[in-house]
Amino acid sequence: MRKIKEFIIEKLILLCGVASIIFVVLILLFLLNEGLSLFKDIGPYEFVSGKKWYPISEPPQLGILPLICGSLLVTLGAAIISIPIGVACAVYIAEVAPSWIKDILKAGIELLAAIPSVVLGFIGMVTLSPLIKSVFNLPTGLTALSGSIMLAFMAMPTIVSIAEDALYAVPKSYKEGAFALGATHWQTIWRVILPAASPGILAAVMLGIGRVIGETMAVMMITGNAAKIPDGFLQPVRTLTATIAAEMGEAVVGSEHYFALFAIGLILFIISFIINLTADLFLHRKERR
């Protein structure tokens, strides 16, 4: 009886395990099938380097360079803001903070991760964008900078929790050795613990960036969605994800526009695949040591 039960459970779990792989493969195949159909009509180079995005005109102009620039700019901004704060926060939690502060901080960061992105976007729309408008004296507050700041909030929990794990994983003997040689606490952190944990911290950063580049709702609400190549952080931008979300309802199934949205999806998939792969490489390099 017990054996049968065990057998069934084992197979069920196996099925679940395999299912996720099957789903990923099916999604990838579907994405490839729909996305690549676009390139019958226009060349891949033209698609990626075109500067005009007018998908519903006749004939449609499908150039996603402004969208790629928009996504990269917002992500870069979010990285510049969230990486130093996130890593510093992880160091403080792992090395400096007394345990009661540590508990409060960790709970706070988990709470930050639990805020739905649409809520963050809404808050950003009503508080942050008017602020940015008046501080920089801009014609509009819906800019790449607003998006970057909001996305930095979203990347922070990922970066802090993974970087903190990496810092904990540094063997205690390193720290003790550094203290024994007469190093101060700061010297130990800066010269010994951070370098030792660097692969894990890099992985944390990469995963945080992966989260940012795939984020949709908040950026759609606060970046203004103008499909123009931006020349600075204080301009409206349109990201790849926001384009898919905003336009999928309108695209006629089987039209060039529809295929173009899937091709954008394919490009996003490739970008996040590369980011996750890089993160994985760093993590495994750490294990091999």
Add this chain to the structure above:
Amino acid sequence: MYKKIFFMAIVFGMALYAGCGRGSDNSGGFASNPGSAFSGSLQVKGSDTMVNLGQAWAEAFMKKHPEAGIAVTGGGSGTGISSLISNTCDICMSSRNIKEKEISLANQKGVSPQEIKVAMDGLAVIVHPKNPVTNLTIDQLAGIFTGRITNWKDVGGNNAAIVVLSREVNSGTHVYFKEHVLRKGDPNSKEEFEPGALLLSSSQAIADEIAGNQNAIGYYGMGYISEKQKPVHVSKDEKSEYVAPAIENVINGKYPISRPLLLYVNGQPGGLVKEFIDFALSKEGQDIVLKTDFVPVLPNEEKK
């Protein structure tokens, strides 16, 4: 571990729900039409502009005929037309005319869309109440929205950059504004919104941004005008009268940017579909149109 199980359960539940939803969509409407003309269910789908109107009609209709079930959903005119083509809705609401391409796609699938005009909507061009500009011609509007005019002082306002707001491309309002203001109804025109125009995802978002930005200009259906925005008076050209977007000006045809609100059905309407459309065009239905801040269709146009 528990977190993962919980998450998986949610994903499965959602997939299941989506699957079932699709199934009942397909079987609803045409297939089930036994008994009286009022029993059965209808799927009405399409334009976000018309969702409130459609909902108001559905509620009034169901109050009169409790045996009928009418579901109204939005998503945009394009979404509605796509679902009419794929036969997942019975009536499609649209704030723009169906495109040639969509008709041929529909014919391929054995669907022949029929157009019924049920109301009119005036598109208001709006600015911040403190903006001194009150009158604009269609030419000036086209200049502003295509990016040829970039400073308010060129149209008689302050020396400040113009912030152009537009709806997203899934909006029938966006398409109508492009075709009738930017391109002035000329099908060969290649005018486009300037690439720097901010595309916002709802009429309410445009209303909010205008309310907080003295240099912004945007457009939406008349129903959204409030004290926090100032509608611009529009004229066809410099010699014509500048007209405010108001219900009487849309009815008498003086206001230059007004558009029809349409329903599309597959083939000649019959049964519940016909009853619903007749109701929408009746005196009672047109009163609801007025109540939801749209403009009723003229009696002589109703007969067309």
